[in-house]
Amino acid sequence: MLANLLIGLREGLEAALVVSILVAYLVKTERRELLPRIWLGVGIAVAVALGFGAALTFGPRGLTFEAQEAIGGSLSIVAVAFVTWMIFWMSTAARGLGAELRGQIDRAADGGRWSLVVVAVLAVGREGLETALFLWAATQAGTRDTIGSVTPTWEPLVGALLGILVAVALGHLIYRGAIRLDLSAFFTWTGAFLILVAAGVLAYGIHDLQEAGILPGLHALAFDVSDAIAPSSWYGTLLKGVFNFSPATTWLEATAWVLYVVPVGGLFLLRTRSKRPTPPSPQLQEH
């Protein structure tokens, strides 16, 4: 039970975190009217993933290993681009709040607002297909005949669903915590957090492409702490789910991680610092 629960937790965690931060942001900036777009994106991703998962599991055709890696790897890299965009969109839109009229910002950011759907689709859809395949396999496990020493059981499905529920609950806790922060602290902390998440996704995408043989250096390890942090343990699961931390990381992954975190983090710090000297606007103090 625990092993399947941890898989569900890990797959669900990253999506839950990105979505909950996005929701917290919209609530804090009093743009609740945009929330349906987030839920629309989540809904699309869940429906598409479950649909494809079912088609690939029960239909006449399945995915090759190469296709799975290509989808996983390329979606990861696109997801990084969108989460990065989201971090800076949030800070720009928030900075303008006090100085400009709301209507103007909303009109200017209209393209950006629709991109929220894309962010939600990507955050949920990236791991969605794999999760859906897992869930359908778990469903099959409950209905199949005995294979060797394995008897039919609903336990994997229950475990995976519980894991996803825990991920959603953790996402909600993040949301509750984030909503209590004042707006500038909210940006500093969630922005920094999301940069680490995105860097992890990038490194993971690189790893997928290395496994598919598209990028070299799969066996050139920068470090291997598998003995200390077992990937199937609960803390290994959390680190993987939140930061995509891999206990055995290749040099290429580590390099990509650093090359992302340093410039993006630097730029982010510059933007949040430059905001400090301006006195908080009355609107901001209300929160």
Add this chain to the structure above:
Amino acid sequence: MRTKTLLASVAALAVAPMLAACTENASSGDDGGKGADARALTVGSSADGCELSATKAPAGTLSFDVTNTGSDVTEFYLLGSDGLRIVGEVENIGPNLTKKLTVNVPEGDYFTACKPGMVGEGIRAPFTVTHSDDEQQVSASDQELIDQAQANYRSYVQDQSGQLLEKTKQFVELYEAGKDDEARALYPVAREHWERIETVAESFGDLDPKTDAREADVDLAAGEKWTGWHRIEKDLWPQDAKGYTALTPAERTTYGDDLLANVTELDGRIRATGADALTYPIDAIANGSIGLLEEVANGKITGEEEAWSHTDLWDFQANVDGARVAYEGVQGLLEGKDPALAKELTAKFDALQAVLDEYRDGDGFVLYTALEPADTKKMTDAVNALSEPLSRLTAAVTS
């Protein structure tokens, strides 16, 4: 607009690879009298074991149904003979779950590995993929490289043929009009396009002798007629020919028109579509590269080809150009199969080019008559150094 593009591209990104790379789901379970498919295997992964239903399978699309019979999460890998390269993997197989790995595998030696707990080397065992009588399965990426090489080579040949026709037209006009200096200047330049695709042109057994025969190859005594490039060459450079009688304007027109007609016919055949379209199988491209270098060794390096104009080095360079283009067409494929050979060939092509570059003169080259024995020795050595590894090209790319 922008948002729609974004959404569309995300959707396309998610769906395209699935359509491009989906594969038959093996009919597991329902045993419709066909017996167990030798390409559908099952794997039982427990805490300390990795049991396969077979350790051998015929080449082709294999499926592994991996069932986790242990209590920890597991993974299953199919690894290359070096034990490092990942041919295929399934991750995140929870206890009591079955997941399928579908992968296209060519003949060879492999390893299977179950990784309970997702750490370490895993529980490994050798796995053999045997030769299959079914149509040879080519992995998607190789097929893509092959298709690309064929398309590129076809357009290269067609482009050269088009330029050959264009320059031949100009050359024949100048020659027939008696503008000999200009015709002499254009002669080696027009022929470059012929020499670059010489192996394709030679494949038309009826056109080649009419177009590119040397005087020595023609049995005049038996009544064979000598026509084409070299017949005109002799008329433009009669200095070395003792007692040569220049062609009359009417004869010039006869030989000129004949050359243009044959080159036009060649271009038409190269451009043919439908059932008559030329095909360039990957081994033909590789053999074309080898053949063009042989042309260099047999004719150009000896100065036999251009007996009157002595512009052999133009032909030499053009043959090398053609050989290099053909090789570069299959280079991507070769790098996947024999990276050491690819590296060696690139280096030897560079070295040969460096030797040729020493003999450049303006837009062209020095005449063959200006070469010392030491110069041709240097060229022969560079050609021989390339032809040995090049002779292994076809076998390597078709393996």
